[in-house]
Amino acid sequence: MTSLGLLLVALVSVVGLAKVESPVIELAVSSAGLPQAFVGVVIALLVLLPETIAALNAARRDQVQISLNLALGSAMASIGLTIPAIAVASIWLEGPLLLGLGGTQMVLLALTYVVSTLTVVPGRATLMQSGVHLVLFAAFVFLAISP
Secondary structure, X not given: OHHHHHHHHHHHHHHHHHHHHHHHHHHHHHHOOOOOOHHHHHHHHHHOHHHHHHHHHHHHOOOHHHHHHHHHHHHHHHHHHHHHHHHHHOOOXXXXXXXXXXXXXXXXXXHHHHHHHHHHOOOOOOHHHHHHXXXXXXXXXXXXXXX
């Protein structure tokens, strides 16, 4: 019960921090001439930054499987925990809650699921599979910047 309580406190803190920092991020994104949808990408990257650093360190040590496990596991955990927390917090926060994905993002999501399944099921990731994941990520970021 203590762990559950601390998890909820941490999630509410992350959502609160994102709400506090979002005006600064929105200003930076708009001054860079990027679409407003890119604000969510920046906030997601900030939330996943610690796990990303750990995944990069594992990749530098040629531990590709550990690197992919860290990256995919943290992303799935963040999505699986953050979206419900934001949905609950949206009751008290101002503004609409929009979680919809367009057609392009749905295709990228489906491709990511397929590639992730092909990477995880054998239990041994290769550099080529890691490269495919990086290309999918780059495509997502590029299309978020220039839809």
